[in-house]
Amino acid sequence: MLRHFMPFGRFRFSQCGFTLIETMTVVTVVGVLSTLAVPELSRMMARYDLNQSSQALYNHMMIAQSRAISQNTMITAAFTSNPAGGGQATFNGGVPPVIFPQTVTLLLFPPAPQTVGFNSRGRSNTPLATTTIQLASSRYPGMVHSFSLSPAGKTYRCVDQVNPCLQNR
Numbered sequence: 001m002l003r004h005f006m007p008f009g010r011f012r013f014s015q016c017g018f019t020l021i022e023t024m025t026v027v028t029v030v031g032v033l034s035t036l037a038v039p040e041l042s043r044m045m046a047r048y049d050l051n052q053s054s055q056a057l058y059n060h061m062m063i064a065q066s067r068a069i070s071q072n073t074m075i076t077a078a079f080t081s082n083p084a085g086g087g088q089a090t091f092n093g094g095v096p097p098v099i100f101p102q103t104v105t106l107l108l109f110p111p112a113p114q115t116v117g118f119n120s121r122g123r124s125n126t127p128l129a130t131t132t133i134q135l136a137s138s139r140y141p142g143m144v145h146s147f148s149l150s151p152a153g154k155t156y157r158c159v160d161q162v163n164p165c166l167q168n169r
Helices: 020-071
Strands: 075-081 087-091 098-100 104-109 115-118 131-137 144-149 155-158
Touching: 020 075, 020 087, 020 098, 020 104, 020 115, 020 131, 020 144, 020 155, 075 104, 087 104
Parallel strands: none
Antiparallel strands: 075 087, 075 115, 087 098, 104 131, 131 144, 144 155
């Protein structure tokens, strides 16, 4: 801090302040810290989008299964994906759709059935194989959440790339 002496040894505080060197040092430190924080913030936002999309899909599939049993009807989900990212899962039977953000890419295994759902007993309408749906981050391709639907109608959600996902993780 800048201080000036008056004659007789007293300080004159009317001209207190920071020097240009002190100000530039603080600006440089803040700039370096923000440069280090931006990639982690971007990764955190991608993880948040993926987690929210995965949880929304899981919740809507559980609602679809409950409605299939309570209404004694078949409820299906049709998946549409956009190669640039995003997509949606559209349900019949009054279940609202799940719309995925542009930062999330939808992958279906096996790729042939674009619809999955539940019959009136709550079982899967694809009785021969476990259907796995993967949601991947378009910003970070290694960040993948898996969601599997077994022939018995059991739904599993995994926070990693597992095909099929047979245990909630």
